Amino acid sequence: MRYDEYAAHDATALAALVARGEVTAADLLETALARLDAVGGVLNPIAVPMVEIARARAAGPLAGPFAGVPFLLKDWGQDYAGVGDTGGSRARRGIVAARHSTYTQRCLDAGLVIFGRTTTPELALLATTETALHGPTRNPWSPGRTPGGSSGGAAAAVAGGIVPMAGASDGGGSIRIPASYCGLFGFRPGRGLIPHGPQAAEGWEGASSEFVLTRSVRDAAAMLDILAGPDAGAPYPLARPAVSGMVAIARPPARLRIGMMTESPIGSPVDAEAAAAVTIAAGLLERLGHHVEPAAPAIDGRLLARCFLDLYLGQVPADIARARAQTGAGMGAFELTTRGLGRLGRALPAGDYVASRRLWNEFGRALAAFFEGYDLLLLPTVAAPPPRIGALDPPFGQRLALHALAIPGFAAMVRRTGLLETLSRENLTLVPFTQLSNMTGTPSMSVPLHWGAPAPGEAAVPFGAQFVGPIGGEPLLLALAAELESAAPWFDRRPPG
Structure with missing residues (x-):
């Protein structure tokens, strides 16, 4: 299959070609591998290759709604039996998964052909994907910039045309941030809808959700239908949404009342292009018949940021x-940053951690009160363009401080100074908008509706518009996404070259 033909189809369309016998799973896999050979040396999206496993699978009989479609797992949490699991860390080399995760098994049951695991920052901790183990992963729109994190390799692979969709997860914005940086559709299901089992009951106290990054809305809708629903032992036996994803996108939503905000919840600067993504989305929504007005939930953004940091x-x-x-x-x-964060974490008293966790209830109830008057909340996905590779490396002074955290008692002293409040604001300055959905367990999505220049003379890069919905709002978000995709298509807008 020619690459231009491959790139012109989403996963749903590729599966249809396989089902009709117009192309084979092996043909699609070899096209994906050829694309990886062409751009992988620049983008560096693969942490663990699985080529021979994939070729053997593509040669055999396949069934399921995505039978024969090439796919990549994230190198964090989405275990594949017998395959290495580095989590972006030199310390994890040698770890091999003993069994498939429920997520991976459901992908295999859907017929997907998995040929690798994508890069992630060490222990999936950062909003940039640059590790000592694998090196930097680069943004297809601007290779000098990051694709984001922690699902950075997944975003680079999808935006770079290697696969039509890839596995991802989101504990603080790790689906939506890379989606914004790379011009993709980034959907985050609500808490507990997709299981983390059997190796975990939940991710990050329920703040993290497993899903995919896609180019089309219908691929996300179909994957929600495939992945949703509890497994044996799940702590939240949530049923699938009352309306399936594919049914939801087939009918436009009724007229919606949408609250809009562009100011950072922690008082940090917001780039003009990031704010423009919201105003452009608001104008499109109004033209589609929806009502948009300035409004925000009654939540202390700085307190939420501190709870997220805890x-x-x-x-x-x-x-x-x-x-x-x-x-x-x-x-x-x-890595030095990981060691420093670990020492700060060990200095966090258990009682303080529990007290912080209990505040999540207040955030959730305040957001629920907001949704009594509005159907959705519209806000930026990110506050700034994707940073340049290396820009977030700790400077000399911070490196000294990170080393000093190894001194007995120093980390506890840092906690008592109030420095963590400052750190929470500084660390979230570029991405202060995504944690609300994680802390409240609500579904959300980043929609690629705007491209803007990050600096004078630079080529345009994507900026996502983020929508947050109420608990159980996945069908509503997907229905709106499909309407926006039809009104302002982005599928054929791909990185130059």
Whole structure:
């Protein structure tokens, strides 16, 4: 199959070609691998290749709604039995999954042909994908910039035309941020809808959701139908949405009342192009018959950011300890930033962590009160264009401070100074808008409706418009996404070259 033909189809259309016998699964896989050969050296999206496994699978009989379609898993949480799981960390080298995750098994049952695992920052912690183990992953729209994180390799692979969709997950924006940076549709299902089992009950105390990054809305809708629903032992036995994803996108939503905000919830700057993504989306919504007005939920954004930081810091030492127990790695095998975050996390008292976790209830109820007057919330996905590769590396002073955290008692002292409040604002300055959905367990999505220049003289890069819906609002979000996609198509807008 010629690459231009391959790139002109989404996963749904490729599956239809296979079903009609117009192309084989092996043909599609070889086209995807040829594209990887052509652009992979620049983009660097693959952490763990699985080519021979994929060729053997493509040669056999396949069934399911996506039979024969090439696919990539994220190298974090989406386990494939017998395949390495690095999580972007030198300390995790040698870890091999003992069994498929429920997510992976459902992808296989759908007929997808998995040929690799995509790059992620170490332990999936950052909004940029640059690791000592794999090197930097680059944005197809501007290779000097990051595709985001933690699903950065997935975004680079989809935007770079290697696959029509790829596995991703989102604990603080890790689907929506790369979607915004790479001009993709980034859908985040609500808490518990897609299982993390059997290796975990939930991700990040329920803040993280597994899903995919796609170019088309219908691929996301179909994957929601495939992946949703509990597995045995799931802590939240949520049923599939009352309306399937494919049914939802077949009918436009009724006239919606949408609240819109562009100011950062933590008081940090918002780039003019990021705000423009929202105003452009609002204008399109009005033309489609919806009502949009300025409004925001009554939530203390700085407090939510601090609670998110407590969650974040609490995860790091646990993940470090698990990796060390599995491989015997020393602390020096982890990157400096990860080591520093782990030490700050160990200095977080258990009582403070629990008190912070309990505040999530207040955020969820405040957002639910907002949705009594509005159907959806519209806001930027990110506050700035994708950073340049290396721009987020800690400067000399921060490196010294990170090293100092190894001094006994220093991390606890840092917590007492109030420095963490400052750090929470600084660390979220570029991406202050996505954590609301994670902390409240609500579904959300980033829609690629605007491209703007990140700096004078530079080529345009994507900026997503984010929509947050109420609990159970996945069908409504998908219906609106399909309407927006029809009114302002983005599928054929691909990176130059």
